[in-house]
Amino acid sequence: xxxxxxxxxxxxxxxxxxxxxxxxxxxxxxxxxxxxxxxxxxxxxxxxxxxxxxxxxxxxxxxxxxxxxxxxxxxxxxxxxxxxxxxxxxxxxxxxxxxxxxxxxxxxxxxxxxxxxxxxxxxxxxxxxxxxxxxxxxxxxxxxxxxxxxxxxxxxxxxxxxxxxxxxxxxxxxxxxxxxxxxxxxxxxxxxxxxxxxxxxxxxxxxxxxxxxxxxxxxxxxxxxxxxxxxxxxxxxxxxxxxxxxxxxxxxxxxxxxxxxxxxxxxxxxxxxxxxxxxxxxxxxxxxxxxxxxxxxxxxxxxxxxxxxx
Numbered sequence: 001x002x003x004x005x006x007x008x009x010x011x012x013x014x015x016x017x018x019x020x021x022x023x024x025x026x027x028x029x030x031x032x033x034x035x036x037x038x039x040x041x042x043x044x045x046x047x048x049x050x051x052x053x054x055x056x057x058x059x060x061x062x063x064x065x066x067x068x069x070x071x072x073x074x075x076x077x078x079x080x081x082x083x084x085x086x087x088x089x090x091x092x093x094x095x096x097x098x099x100x101x102x103x104x105x106x107x108x109x110x111x112x113x114x115x116x117x118x119x120x121x122x123x124x125x126x127x128x129x130x131x132x133x134x135x136x137x138x139x140x141x142x143x144x145x146x147x148x149x150x151x152x153x154x155x156x157x158x159x160x161x162x163x164x165x166x167x168x169x170x171x172x173x174x175x176x177x178x179x180x181x182x183x184x185x186x187x188x189x190x191x192x193x194x195x196x197x198x199x200x201x202x203x204x205x206x207x208x209x210x211x212x213x214x215x216x217x218x219x220x221x222x223x224x225x226x227x228x229x230x231x232x233x234x235x236x237x238x239x240x241x242x243x244x245x246x247x248x249x250x251x252x253x254x255x256x257x258x259x260x261x262x263x264x265x266x267x268x269x270x271x272x273x274x275x276x277x278x279x280x281x282x283x284x285x286x287x288x289x290x291x292x293x294x295x296x297x298x299x300x301x302x303x304x305x306x307x308x309x310x
Contacts, residue, residue, distance in 0.1 A: 001295070004042035004057075006031040007067055008049040014280045015067065019046065022288035031057075044291055049073045055080060063087055063294060065287045066304075068278050069094060069146065072198035072225060075309040086304040090145050092286050093279035098146050098195075099153040101275040102221060105247045106154055106191050109219045110136055114245060114267075133158055139189030142196035142224060143169045143176070144310075146276065150195065162188045166308070186213040191221065197310035198225035206230060211237040217244045223275040226251035231262070238267050249275040 003026045007015055019028055031054055041060050048067035058064055059081035066088045112128055119126050136159055140151040143165035155161040155173040163169060164185040168176040177185035192214060196202045207230040220243060222229050237243040245267040254273055262268050290300040304310060
């Protein structure tokens, strides 16, 4: 079995070692633009942000595996070979990390830690009245593998949790909405957590219309993709009091430019795209297991719907 590998990430050596361990019988070839010609045809490809010239070489493979849950960098590429399935990594340690991150964001907002930090700087000893958890709705926008697990984890803390996705899901303790009921869903969200994939339909979705549909003073958490958020609309909503704050892990341009207004905004908390980092070993093992299933004629999960781009 010939497996083609490419990544634009800094963990190149880690991935190669993990894949060799997970696929001991495979001939693993590291792709580069200068070494592509004259190489044996690949049965499978494992990639992260492949360049267009590599995508054109994938016409004969049985499947392409993306080194992560987000496939926006290659889904819908004009040169994508017709009929070749694209398969994303599912969870592989990311759900636990995302639950930790979002739980922190929600609890930080609910317990008003940002206000206490201001009081600390003012040397003011002022206990605040505890908010009513029953009225503190949390909404998860995007109920895929990770979003569903995050919603269930937040509900376990006793918050009223709602979820919204293209089709309504059935989850215990989580009220579910479909995309056609987006505005109704937004009205329930004291905290809005965005976990949507980036697609033509979701690009720029977090805009002034969405922010104005939230309860006044709501808080926004974005752990999805930066291009889903309209940055100026967020700044405007924070400025007019429509939103009380935001915690952002993803941005339209990464690294975030040092001159960007988000850096110094008192109501915005920034992290450098670390809410759920791909775990190399677990992801390599998952990919290897799916290859073995395909080789045995079995179905695999995580296949990207070309029409939906996720």
